[in-house]
Amino acid sequence: MGREMDQEPSVRTDQQLIEDVRNGDRSSYSELVKRHQKGLLRLSMRFMKDLDLSQDIVQEAFIKAYEKLNLFEGRSSFKSWLFQIAVNVARNKLRENRYHFSDIDDVEIGVNATAESSLIDHAVGNILQKEVDQLPFKQKTALVLRVYEDLSFAEIAEIMQCPYDTAKANYRHALLKLKEVFQTRADLHTWAPETNGMFNEMNAKFAEAAE
Amino acid sequence: MTQKRFYADVLLKQTLKKEDRVRIPTDESFYEAMNNKIMMAIESSEVAPGNKWEKPWVFLEPGIELNEGAGNLRSRLSSKSK
Known part of the structure; x- marks a missing residue:
């Protein structure tokens, strides 16, 4: 008591x-x-x-x-x-x-061997961030709330003041645009070994899913 | 195919989270100062009386994804019913 x-x-x-x-x-x-x-x-x-x-x-x-x-x-x-x-x-x-906001072109990417790994990580993060920032506001909002805040689509719909299906569609469109980045950016493919094969694995999965 | 697509989505989300660059202050005094600033602003504000014509649109469908997300509804609904 x-x-x-x-x-x-x-x-x-x-x-x-x-x-x-x-x-x-x-x-x-x-x-x-x-x-x-x-x-x-x-x-x-x-x-x-x-x-x-x-x-x-x-x-x-x-x-x-x-x-x-x-x-x-x-x-x-x-x-x-x-x-x-x-x-x-x-x-x-x-x-x-x-x-x-800061543009990826403004970011200097050095080739110093000792700092290469962290620079690669930094550059990959910047590219991703730039792509997320370039998404239309509604798509970015849906992505941010889903990925970083772990919210349900019902909650995202409430926050975005739109129907459930619209919130889900905005999120899907955002993901599709980011997928295109992984599929088309050749430089991301060359960085793949340094980033634990994450990009290669993801591209393979996207390719399989598209078959 | 759906499973593979789902896995690809999960990988993409993991990558986005891993590369997340947003950092917020960890110093508690920062948040105390922010709280004080907000409460000072609140001092000169009033809760407006409710207006039945000003109700927000409600798109939330309680039957959907009750268990999903950080602020899931099921826990709130069950705590309300107790």
Whole structure:
């Protein structure tokens, strides 16, 4: 019994905290911010690529969520709802400012033997990142939420405010575009041995699947 | 063929995760400062009264993929029913 009472403050659900905030307890919102600010910052970084801009997105999303808290009906998780707001804020900021991110052509790739392996890894990561960044916003959003956030398509649909099938189609299109990169980029094939054969294996699987 | 395609998708996802370049601060004081900043902004805001005409579209279908994803619905539904 005593143990249950000790644990009670730590197991308050998001919904309970939201009810507290609706009843005038602003401090409960601080707990909601603590719970979700890291996830929201990580998501924002995927779109903005800049910590200061991402912090602005997080702050704006939390303020909008607070002001619109009565519209949250609890059909989806509070996290999904926050993500929905943050994605919309990020999309609007990108439209307003048309940020340009680092281009792969700007990245110097050296051939120093001792640093070659890490440079290859770095370059592969940059290529992938560039391709993800070049995806249309909806496809990128679906990919980010599915791959990095491990969300279901139902949750992705909720966040993107679109039907389930549309969310799934956006994700499939994003994957198809990235597959094309692996299939067509000759330089990725030559790097394959240094990256544990990952690309060769993937290309083989794609080829088999296409047969 | 479907299984091979699925495996290829999984490999692609693994590669994307492995090459993930997004890094966020790990310093807890950074998040405390962010929390304080947000709460200060909240001080001058109010929760707007609900407006029945302003309800968001709901596309979530509870019957689908209940067990999938980090914020899966089944655990939430079962915790609600307790």
